[in-house]
Amino acid sequence: MQDVAGFRQRVLALCVVLGGAVSLAAPARADDWPQFLGASRDGVSMESGLVRGFDASGPRLLWQADLGVGMSGIAVASGQLLTMEQDDHSQYVTCLKADDGAIVWRTPVAPMYENGMGNGPRATPTVSGQRIYAMTGEGILVALARTDGTKQWEVDVPGSLGGKPSEYGMSCSPLVAGEAVIVHAGADDAAVAAFDAASGKLLWTAGRGRAGYSSPILRTLSGVPQVLAFTATGLMGVDPASGAELWSFPFATDFDCNTANPVQMDKDHVLISAGENHGAALLRVTTTGNTWSVSDVWTSYGKDSQLRAEWQTPVLHEGHLYGLDNSGSAGPITNLVCIRVSDGKTLWKKSRFGKSNLIVADGMLWLTTMDGELVAVEASPNAFRETGRAAVMETTRQAPVIADGRLYVRDKSGVLCFDLSAP
Numbered sequence: 369m370q371d372v373a374g375f376r377q378r379v380l381a382l383c384v385v386l387g388g389a390v391s392l393a394a395p396a397r398a399d400d401w402p403q404f405l406g407a408s409r410d411g412v413s414m415e416s417g418l419v420r421g422f423d424a425s426g427p428r429l430l431w432q433a434d435l436g437v438g439m440s441g442i443a444v445a446s447g448q449l450l451t452m453e454q455d456d457h458s459q460y461v462t463c464l465k466a467d468d469g470a471i472v473w474r475t476p477v478a479p480m481y482e483n484g485m486g487n488g489p490r491a492t493p494t495v496s497g498q499r500i501y502a503m504t505g506e507g508i509l510v511a512l513a514r515t516d517g518t519k520q521w522e523v524d525v526p527g528s529l530g531g532k533p534s535e536y537g538m539s540c541s542p543l544v545a546g547e548a549v550i551v552h553a554g555a556d557d558a559a560v561a562a563f564d565a566a567s568g569k570l571l572w573t574a575g576r577g578r579a580g581y582s583s584p585i586l587r588t589l590s591g592v593p594q595v596l597a598f599t600a601t602g603l604m605g606v607d608p609a610s611g612a613e614l615w616s617f618p619f620a621t622d623f624d625c626n627t628a629n630p631v632q633m634d635k636d637h638v639l640i641s642a643g644e645n646h647g648a649a650l651l652r653v654t655t656t657g658n659t660w661s662v663s664d665v666w667t668s669y670g671k672d673s674q675l676r677a678e679w680q681t682p683v684l685h686e687g688h689l690y691g692l693d694n695s696g697s698a699g700p701i702t703n704l705v706c707i708r709v710s711d712g713k714t715l716w717k718k719s720r721f722g723k724s725n726l727i728v729a730d731g732m733l734w735l736t737t738m739d740g741e742l743v744a745v746e747a748s749p750n751a752f753r754e755t756g757r758a759a760v761m762e763t764t765r766q767a768p769v770i771a772d773g774r775l776y777v778r779d780k781s782g783v784l785c786f787d788l789s790a791p
Contacts, residue, residue, distance in 0.1 A: 399413060399414050399415055399771060399772075400444055400445045400446065400495075400771055400772075401413070401442070401443060401444045401445075401769045401770065401771040402443050402444070402445040402494070402495040402496070403443050403492065403493075403494040403495065403496075403541060403543075403544075404441055404443070404491075404492040404494070404541035404583050405583075405629060405681060405727070405767070406727070406769075409543075409583070409585045409586075409629060410585075410629075410631065410632070410681075410683065410684070411681055411682075411683040411726065411727040411728060411767060412683060412684070412685070412727070412728050412729075413727060413728070413729035413730075413770045413771075414729075415729050415730060415770050415771070415772075415773065416730045417730070417773070417789060417790050418729060418730040418732065418770070418773070418788045418789065418790055419744075419788050419789070419790050419791075420732065420744070420755055420790075421744050421755030421756040422744065422755075422756035422758060423756070423758070424757070424758055425758060426742055426756075426758030426759075426760045426786065427742070427756075427758075427775065427786040427787055427788055428786060428787040429760075429784065429785070429786055429787075430468075430774065430785045430786060430787050431468050431469040431784075431785050432469065432782060432783070432784045432785070433464055433469035433470075433471070433782055433783045433784075434781065434782045435451070435453040435462060435781060435782050435783060436453035436454045436455045436460070436488065436781070437453065437454055437486075437487050437488040437780055437781055438451070438452050438453040438454055438459075438487075438488030438489045438490075438780070439486055439488060439489070439490045439539075439765055439766065439780070440452035440453065440488070440489050440490060440491060440492055440493070440766075440778065441492035441541070441766040441767070441769070441778060442492065442766070442769045442776050442778050442783065443492055443493050443494065443495050443769075444466050444769060444771035444772070444776065445495040447465065447466050447467065448463055448464070448465070448466060448472065448495070448514070449463070449464040449465070449466045449469075449776065449783065450462070450463055450464075450493040450495060450500055450502075451464075451492070451493065451778060451783065452477075452488070452489035452491065452492075452493060452502055452504075453488060453489070454480050454481060454487065454488040454489060455480070456480060457476075457479070457480055458476035458477070458478065458479060458480060459476070459477055459478045459479070459480060459481055459488065459489045459504050459505065460474050460475060460476055460477065461474075461475050461477055461493055461500060461502045461510070461512055461517065462474045462475075463500075463517060464783065466771070466772070466774070466776075466785075469783060469785060472517075473516055473517035474517070475512055475517035475518070475519060477502065477504055477508065477510045477512075477519065477522070478504040478505075478506065478508045478510075481504060481505030481506055481537065483505065483536060483537045484536075485536040485537065486537075486780075488505065489502075489503075489504050489505050489537075490505055490537045490538065490539040490581075491503040491504075491538065491539055491540055491541045491542070491583075492541040492766075493541075493542075494541060494542045494543070494544055494549075495514065496544040496565070497514075498513065498514045498515070499511050499512065499513065499514060499520065499565065500512045500513075500514055500517075501542040501544065501549050501565075502542065503525070503538055503540055503541070503542055503551055504538070505533070505537040505538060506524075506526075506533050506537075506538060507524065507525045507526040507527070507531075507533045507538040507553075507554070508522055508523070508524050508525070509522065509523045509524075509525050509542060509549065509551055509563065509568070510522045511549070511565070511568060520568075521567060521568035522568065523563060523568050523570075525538075525551055525553050525561060526538070526553055526554050526555060526579075528570070529553050529555040529557070529558045529561060529573065530555050530556065530557070530558075531553050531554040531555030531556070531558065531579075532554060533554065533579075534554060534578065534579045534580065534581060534600075534624065535623070535624065536581065538552075538554075538579065539581040539582075539583070539627070540552040540579065540581075540582070540583050540584070541583040543583065543584045543585065543586060543595065544565060545562075545586050545595060545608040546608065546609070547564060547565050547566070548562040548563065548564065548565060548571055548608060548609075549562065549563045549564075549565050550562045550563075550584050550595055550608070551563075551584070552579035552580065552582070552583075552584065552597065552599060553573065553579065554577075554578050554579030554599075554600075555573075555576075556576055556577065557573065557576055558573035558574070558575070558576075559573075559574065559575030559576055559577050559578075559579070559597065559599045559601075559604075560573065560574045560575050560584065560595070560597045560599070560604075560606060560611075561573045561574075562608075562611060571611070572610060572611025573611060574597070574604070574606045574611045574612070574613050575597065575599060575604055575606070575613060575616070577599060577600060577601050578599065578600035578601065578624050579599060579600060579624075580598065580599045580600035580601075580621075580624050580625070580626040580627065581624075581625065581626065581627040581679070582597075582598040582599070582626055582627055582628065582629055582630075583629060584596065584597045584598075585629055585630060585632075586608065587630075587632045587638070588635070589605065589632070589635070589636055589638065589653045590635065590636045590653055590654045590655045590660075591635070591655075592614070592655060593608060594606060594607060594608065594614055595607075595608050596630045596632075596638065598619075598626050598628075598629065598630050598640060599626065600620070600621070600624035600626055601618060601619070601620045601626075602616055602617050602618040602619040602620065602626075603616065603617045603619055603630060603638070603640050603651070604616040604617070605653065605660070614655075614660050615653060615660035615661075615662045616662070617640075617649075617651055617662050617664075619640055619642070619646075619649065621642040621643075621644055621646045622644040622646070623644060625642060625643060625644050625678070625679075626640075626642050627642065627643070627677075627678065627679040628640075628641055628642065628677040628678070628679060628680060628681040628682065629681040631681065631682055631683075631684055631689070632684075633650065633684065633709055636652055636653050636654050637650060637651065637652055637653070637665065638650075638651050638653060639651070639682070639689070641675050641676065641677035641682065641691070642676065642677065642678075643676045643677065643678030643679070643694040644676070644678075644694075645670060645673070645676060645694075646669065646670075646673070646676060647667065647668045647669035647670060647673035647675065647676055648667070648668050648669075648673060648674070648675040648676070648677070649664045649666075649667045649668075649669075650664065650665045650666050650667070650709075650712070651663065651664055651665065652664075652665050666712045668712065673693070674693065674705060674707060674712070674714045675689070675691050675693050675705060675707060676693050676694045676695070677691050677692060677693070677694070678692070678694035678702075678723075679725070679765060680692040680724065680725045680726060680767070681767075683726060683727060683728045683733070684709070685728045685731075685747045686747075687708070687709055687710065688706055688707065688708055688709065688715070688747075688749045689706070689707040689708075689709055690704070690705070690706055690707075690726065690728065690733055690747060691704075691705055691707070691726075692704060692705075692721070692723070692724055692725070692726065693705050693717070694723075701719075701720055702720070702721055702722055702723045702724065703717050703718060703719050703720065703721055704717070704718040704721040704724070704726075704735075704745070704752070705717045705718075706748075706749050706752075708749065715749045715750075716749070716751055716752050717752075718752045722737050722738070722739060722741075723737065723738040724736060724737045724738070724743070725764075725765060725766060725767035725768075726767055727767050727768060727769075727770065728747050729770045731746070731747050731748075732744055732745065732746060732747055732755070733745040733746070733747050734768050734770065734775065735767075735768070736761075736764050736766065736767060736768050736777050737764075738763045738764065738765065739759070739763065740759050740760065740761045740762050740763055740764070740779065741757055741758060741759050741760065742756070742757070742758055742760045742761075742768070742775075742777065742786070743756065743757045744756035744757075760777065760784060760786075761777055761779040761782075761784055762779040762780055762781065763779065763780060764777065764778060764779045764780065766778045770788065773787065773788055773789035774786065774787060774788060774789075775788045
């Protein structure tokens, strides 16, 4: 990676803002987690007053609920926990009580979904107002009433737009932006599509080509609100109101495996990364009038890359990026790395950490591994320091969720809830 003149000052300014927000926080703070990767879709929780680690038995287990198979994550809002699952007949959106795991309602939304990479739905439900939006493995987008799960509308997204589902299943978690529900569509003339949140009517389409496995996010770059859509062929910025494509950056990956979400670094910089020995790129996105410019500030490609985020979205914390680097050149090796954003330098690397997924909360990285472990690591650039590791579940690809002092994890057949509140 190359040094970036002047970029350090912008990152430091961001750190000052973040640091100020932390210093003004109350001794303990609780938040919802209403969609994929949290309220801002960045894997960052604003909760505080959490434990700093745990012994080999893990944090205190509050409850465990058995569900059908699936790779869906978890959303938590106002005491409700939402996820997706399937049995031998159907895919479901399921609502549980966040306090005890009791099922509130369970709505069938599509026939069972089978895939060589694992059966069941992949996407995480999105809670917005009095509705819940979810996408099935084959790409059926549904809206349900939050109170009882009654289906309000549904759209076969790739089918209605002349596309086809991603090879390993549609993994896009719906994004709500104003009155629009935005998803990846994977069609030749519609890479991304927006539907009316109340009726399901098609509002607009944008871009071209295959969907990949990422989820759209809403960000403001160069002062302009926009949807960042990381498709199979690259990243693009889209006007959320009209669907007009503002800019694009090519980033094609073997097997269409652009899976991790983009990460916004500051007001005009965003990072993208992919596995399959592809790598990462830090992009600068600016506008003058109606003319957009996008350029790579630094890149790190190929077998010597410092960050190849396979399906784990890196997290930004106080000017440092923490992520899982999939080193596939010598076999399935995954390293946990800390990268200084200002110059792209790797400050530490925990080699062979294992295939995992992560979020950040209260100065700690919380990780779940495919071996079924929950791991706590200090979010510090000084050194790698693990403060807890316990085998608590079956294998999972999903990152943990933190809401109201509790940590929720989803394995392939259920949900577990742990108490993280500090004594």
